Each structure stands twice: as C-alpha cells, then as structure tokens.
Amino acid sequence: MLKLSHIKSVAASVGFDLCGVVRCQNFDSDRLFLEHWLSEGYGDGLTYLERNIDKRADATKLVEGAKSVIVCAVSYKNRYSCGYPPESKNKIASYALTTDYHINIKRMLQNLCAELKQSTPTLSGRCFTDSAPIFEKRYAVEAGLGWIGRQSLLVTPQFGSFVLLGVAVVTEECDSYDAPYSGIGCAECRRCIDACPNGAIHNRHIDTRRCISRATVEKQPEHSTPLHGWIFGCDECQSCCPYNIKAPLATNPLFAPTIDPTSIDWQKMSEAEFKLHFATSPLSRTTVERIKQNID
Numbered sequence: 489m490l491k492l493s494h495i496k497s498v499a500a501s502v503g504f505d506l507c508g509v510v511r512c513q514n515f516d517s518d519r520l521f522l523e524h525w526l527s528e529g530y531g532d533g534l535t536y537l538e539r540n541i542d543k544r545a546d547a548t549k550l551v552e553g554a555k556s557v558i559v560c561a562v563s564y565k566n567r568y569s570c571g572y573p574p575e576s577k578n579k580i581a582s583y584a585l586t587t588d589y590h591i592n593i594k595r596m597l598q599n600l601c602a603e604l605k606q607s608t609p610t611l612s613g614r615c616f617t618d619s620a621p622i623f624e625k626r627y628a629v630e631a632g633l634g635w636i637g638r639q640s641l642l643v644t645p646q647f648g649s650f651v652l653l654g655v656a657v658v659t660e661e662c663d664s665y666d667a668p669y670s671g672i673g674c675a676e677c678r679r680c681i682d683a684c685p686n687g688a689i690h691n692r693h694i695d696t697r698r699c700i701s702r703a704t705v706e707k708q709p710e711h712s713t714p715l716h717g718w719i720f721g722c723d724e725c726q727s728c729c730p731y732n733i734k735a736p737l738a739t740n741p742l743f744a745p746t747i748d749p750t751s752i753d754w755q756k757m758s759e760a761e762f763k764l765h766f767a768t769s770p771l772s773r774t775t776v777e778r779i780k781q782n783i784d
C-alpha cells in the first residue's frame with residue numbers, strides 16, 4: 489500500500505512541482521469525444537491519435553492490474569514563455585528551448601518509482617511522459633492538479649499551462665486519493681481563443697489543421713498554414729493566459745533554456761551541425777531544412 493503523503497514528498501524531492509494521485513478509471517466520455525473530434529477531421533492526419541483509443545480511456549489496458557495513477561507536473565516557464573518582442577522572427581515555443589522533456593521527466597519518474605519501491609517493494613508499473621496513449625490531462629484534472637483550459641491544455645492555478653506532465657501507472661493501491669480539481673478555472677476568460685492568430689481554438693479543443701504547433705512540429709501537413717513568425721511550436725495561446733502571466737519562472741534547473749533562439753543563424757547551419765547541436769533538444773524532431781522552409 490502506497491502512502492499519499494510519501495508519494496508527494498518523493499515527487500517534490502525528485503524535482504516535480506505538483507503531484508496528485510488518483511484511482512485508475514475509465515474515461516469513456518473522453519474516448520467518445522476523441523472519436524467524434526477525429527471523425528470531424530480535426531486530427532489532420534495525425535494517425536497516432538487514432539490508434540489505441542481504448543487504451544487511452546482505460547489505463548488497465550496499458551498496465552495489467554493497474555490500481556493507481558501518479559500524476560506529476562513540472563513548470564518550465566522561462567523568459568521566452570510570455571512572448572517575444574513584437575518584431576521577433578524565427579520564434580520557437582519556450583518548451584523547446586530546454587533539453588527534451590521526455591529525457592528529463594522520464595528520469596525523474598524513474599527516480600520517483602525507485603524511491604517508492606524502497607518502502608513498497610511489491611510496486612510495479614510503467615512511467616509515461618507523452619510516450620503512451622493515456623488521457624494524461626484528464627488524469628491530472630481528476631488528481632486535482634488543475635483544469636482543461638479553453639486552449640485544450642491543462643492549466644494549473646500555481647503554474648498556469650507552462651507545465652509538463654509525467655504519469656506513473658502502478659499496481660498498488662494508495663492509502664488515500666486526491667479529489668478532482670474544483671476551482672473556478674477559466675471562468676469568463678476567452679483570451680486564448682482571441683489570441684490564436686489562425687483561429688484554431690474552439691472551446692476546449694483545437695482544429696489542428698489551423699494550428700502552427702501542429703504544422704511545425706508534427707509530420708509535414710499537406711496543406712499550408714500561416715506561421716506568423718513561428719518556426720517550431722507556438723506559444724500564442726499560452727503567453728496571453730492570466731494564469732501564465734502571474735506564474736513564477738521555473739526553478740528546476742533541468743528546464744532552464746539551453747538555446748538562445750534570437751542568436752542562431754539558421755540559414756548558415758548544415759543538417760550535420762543541426763543534428764549535433766540539437767541531439768537532446770525537442771528540435772531533434774525536425775530538420776534544419778524544414779526550419780528554413782518555415783522561415784521562408
């Protein structure tokens with residue numbers, strides 16, 4: 489049996505800012521919503537979203553015998569998160585200016601589970617950070633971390649939406665569980681909807697066919713999308729959010745920027761140099777050729 493208070497103190501000690509624990513549960517309404525969203529074409533050919541939908545809704549299909557889901561979040565807000573100066577070109581989403589979060593968060597989750605195993609040797613399970621089909625944001629809401637904002641991201645009262653999530657799906661029960669988030673959420677605010685330069689935001693879901701982040705980070709779309717100076721990702725619907733504006737800068741040094749996006753001469757960079765410089769960066773998902781196309 490895990491102890492909720494122990495999980496939270498270990499999560500903080502390995503570098504997470506927030507942690508909640510919730511029972512494994514079946515999110516059937518989210519599954520139905522995702523199926524409807526895909527059927528409307530909003531997925532824009534991102535076929536990975538169409539696979540394993542039943543696993544997304546039910547974590548016991550990912551981890552046999554799963555009982556609890558530990559949801560952790562870490563802030564990554566940095567000096568670029570709340571917007572570039574108006575004349576800026578070649579903008580990069582602020583999460584992509586640090587070491588790839590998959591690397592850092594996976595290590596933090598492994599450290600968390602290793603520590604929990606010390607007191608609960610029977611613990612088993614799997615850790616994910618954007619690496620498996622699971623409704624991470626829904627679990628985060630159920631674990632009390634925050635709510636789903638109108639831009640479809642998790643928003644936390646303390647750190648806004650500039651948080652990265654990691655989850656551990658484990659086979660142990662916990663002595664108690666967190667309650668779902670019950671604060672005011674977005675209330676009457678609609679700033680993110682108004683800020684999206686391509687009108688991609690519907691209330692709590694995105695039309696990815698219009699989204700700059702999808703167009704610059706995911707596989708090349710067949711249609712063109714106006715990029716408004718962004719060459720990898722886009723923070724427009726986050727930098728305007730009042731919760732993000734008042735959030736503190738990240739304190740975990742693993743999420744400090746390692747790139748100054750304003751000082752890179754992309755046109756002079758070869759593919760080999762790009763691979764060398766950005767091997768452990770989220771930018772490794774793209775190529776310098778594609779970045780040059782985005783600049784053009």
Ligand code: SF4
Pocket residue numbers: 639683684685686687688689694698699700701702721722723724725726
């Ligand atoms: S990432 Fe940019 S383009 Fe996509 S929904 Fe947000 S503001 Fe709109």
Ligand code: SF4
Pocket residue numbers: 637638639643673674677678679680681725728729730731
């Ligand atoms: S900008 Fe406003 S509407 Fe959008 S997520 Fe933030 S609080 Fe919610």
